[in-house]
Amino acid sequence: MKKYWYPLLIFVICPLSTIFAQQKLPKGFSYVKEVIPHIHYDLRYYGSHNFVGEEINGYESPVLILSTAATNALKKVEKNLNEQGMGLKIFDAYRPQKAVTHFKKWATEIRDTIAKQEFYPKLDKRNLFKLGYIANKSGHSRGSTVDLTVITLKDNEELDMGSPFDFFGDISHYSSPKITLAQKKNRALLKTMMEKYGFKGYDKEWWHFTLKEEPYQKTYFDFNVK
Template identity: 60%
Template sequence: MTKFVFIASFLIKLTASTPFQQISKQLPDGFVYVRDIIPHIEVDLRYCGHHNFIGKPIQGYLEPQAILTKQAAEALAKVEKELNKNNMGLKIYDGYRPQSAVNHFVNWSKDPKDTLGKAEFYPTEDKHLLFKRGYIASKSGHSRGSTVDLTIIMLDSKIELDMGSPFDFLGEISGHLYTKLSPEQLTNRKILRAAMEKHGFKAYSKEWWHYTLNNEPFKDKYFDFPVQ
């Protein structure tokens, strides 16, 4: 009886010190949870829920965890630190994206009747042209782990700066070359771009929120582990 109690007590302590949930969430070498590097960063991982251009949770997104390569997260920490000096910070919409999620986008594009998100996210675009126009890709830089979608918020209120179009709005207005915006909107985009480029990221011309680390560690490798 005493031996049984000892073994039970040992198992309870072992479980408490090495929770199974933590073991199941180990990331591949070179990847980190962004909040382990930037604890206070805001995260609104849209593909975990319904507020995205498809209108449904995306395959491969199990929990709203922002994941990036270690190099990308450390560079992003420098951006955050610089913005914090002016009472601003970053909000992440998406980081690493599994290839299964990209495949979900591809399959969705083949169904002309599935247009749940059209009114909000692509009102002026034909769904079947979204790939051709470069808004969606069958191979995404996000799956390499060093691409991030993000915006700027005010630290005290958490309110997003006005960028002229919302995240994932698929249309001409979201591009960096679009100039029919207010002076404030143009300035806000410039603030984000300047801070990101200063710390080693490059912009994507069609999306003001989309940046990729110049020296990404996995330039030719696409990952498919789940976001959790």
């Protein structure tokens, strides 16, 4: 027993920043959890629960990174929602360009449809570029775009938005006529709160928002998420 005690103790007292080997971020970027410690997240591209069906290149640790400007704006959204018994849950934030390249490569591998039933059951993956679900360059790589939803703090349950995150189909369009009145209200709540603090939405994805005054409008970063 004794020979295992010392290594176990070291693991317990090591800070998460050491375990996940956080890096020195480029100037103007922040680790979101350092600014909003209680924010919830499910970083989908770090794992395999995503439309590709595997971990995406460039995601080395389950950490959230955004431009400092976007992080500070998001903190205001979170505070306002907390006052109403709700909060944010983030699915993706900064995304390195190598991850976007991974998506592009996947889109050309026509037989790779392991996640089709959950994420794009009615679409041919070859059309995902044309339909605007995948792009050669992503606003996420500029550091001020975030994918997210609203949860209740009482049970950490997501509000019903009518479709899940990253579902490729017209039901995910913000103004889809296929969703219920309650689902429309939930989408409107998220959009209203995000717009109040300087974000703008994307009409084809109810979960996608970009800071209007983003600091790096023409720069696409490629440092890893770690």
